């Protein structure tokens with residue numbers, strides 16, 4: 236019984252039965268005893284809390300010590316969560332060195348608690364380690380049964396909180412380290428406070444919340460900060476990271492005297508995740524590097540010199556996340572202008588393709604895409620040379636494309652058609668968030684390749700291109716494993732199956748409507764998959780959700796079985812049910828040909844023929860659908 240209910244029980248009795256004086260005396264007594272009782276209850280409660288606290292701490296210590304051992308069965312007995320088990324089994328099987336890290340009880344109720352747990356497996360670059368540790372380090376819900384506390388569930392750190400702005404100060408010391416001062420504007424809407432991912436090697440020097448010190452815990456690549464629920468708070472974090480110079484492991488980050496880089500996956504600045512809708516923020520970046528080096532951020536930038544220091548100021552044009560930084564002693568910086576776009580090349584003199592050819596190709600691709608879909612989102616397109624690891628077009632990061640020591644072919648028809656460079660340019664048209672992010676990014680850019688290829692080699696190449704994408708899908712072993720909806724890690728499925736979904740949509744809407752859909756979607760300012768579905772339905776005049784949901788959410792592609800009888804085709808879907816139109820070309824026994832369309836939407840459907848008897852048929856004669864036949 237707490238104090239409130241104690242008074243509620245006694246008060247009606249007091250007012251009904253006694254005189255004023257009696258009431259006063261009695262009330263005093265009651266107050267006195269209730270005070271005693273509440274002190275007693277508080278003490279009992281404190282003991283209970285302390286007991287719960289000790290038992291919970293014991294459970295956490297048990298998990299931490301199991302983590303350090305090499306006993307998968309033992310670990311799984313005390314940690315029932317699949318994600319944690321998978322991480323542990325992976326580390327044990329790969330014989331990686333492990334260490335449990337900081338932990339913290341964030342909230343303790345009677346039968347449940349929220350706990351920060353961390354653990355690391357060490358195997359190389361700290362960025363990759365941070366990325367892997369994400370499978371283990373997190374904020375977990377514990378539940379109490381008797382004296383035992385068990386970990387039950389994991390909380391998504393970004394489910395309610397938001398990062399709105401980064402004001403980043405970055406000092407780059409080539410071959411050595413970075414010093415970072417990040418001032419974040421954040422909205423805290425979740426009870427647990429605020430948590431962010433950051434490279435686990437970061438040495439924190441200062442952390443202020445609204446200019447005051449606050450409680451925080453940092454371990455396993457996750458930083459938790461004690462904050463109250465409030466929008467528009469300011470979080471200041473100062474730290475240094477000694478950046479690796481490992482000649483054998485240069486992908487995530489590599490610093491030498493001559494050149495170096497940190498990709499976004501190095502987690503050199505804090506954010507939530509690669510597909511969170513809630514950490515797309517405005518960035519203002521102020522970088523310094525010795526004058527002897529050039530530096531390229533992945534954002535539109537300008538530079539100046541003060542003494543021996545080169546200053547680069549960069550600013551995002553629309554909310555984005557996960558910045559990358561590259562520097563090089565031997566670069567030249569060349570700028571060209573195309574419409575509103577600054578086309579800037581950061582590369583050594585001997586970079587190939589030669590800069591004028593690159594610009595010409597950019598210009599041509601830009602014109603083709605602009606004709607179909609209107610202007611891109613930004614006004615900057617950078618090409619940044621990364622001399623650390625081979626040739627080719629490597630990746631796109633915010634507003635730049637990263638090339639190897641040399642770029643590679645810009646567009647080709649053989650052995651398999653690809654418009655690799657154009658693919659990167661096409662990324663400038665979308666900046667999606669949330670589920671199916673990579674479908675709207677990689678699926679889109681791969682689909683755009685088909686348009687660029689046909690503008691150079693003619694329409695017939697489109698068929699070959701999509702057949703090769705089908706082959707990529709089948710060879711990639713995505714079937715049964717990955718859906719476009721949940722491809723948060725960019726497994727590869729979004730390129731092949733994703734581009735096919737765009738291609739099928741183009742057949743259903745027609746080319747003109749497809750362009751309208753993309754142009755509307757790009758201009759809408761809402762690049763979520765829901766917005767994409769809305770725009771598709773709008774231009775097609777019918778509800779496109781059944782089609783898109785079935786293709787985006789399934790981990791498969793349709794497997795069809797077709798049975799022929801004299802006047803009928805029976806079409807059945809063997810596994811997941813998909814929605815799509817399927818064309819047939821039928822040859823009748825009298826020699827006539829018929830074209831039919833079946834709107835596939837269930838397990839089994841019939842195509843009845845009244846015009847004669849079927850001699851033979853061809854399903855999807857123009858290869859407009861991605862499926863396999865049983």
Ligand SMILES: [Zn+2]
Nearest residue numbers: 631658677680
């Ligand atoms: Zn891409």
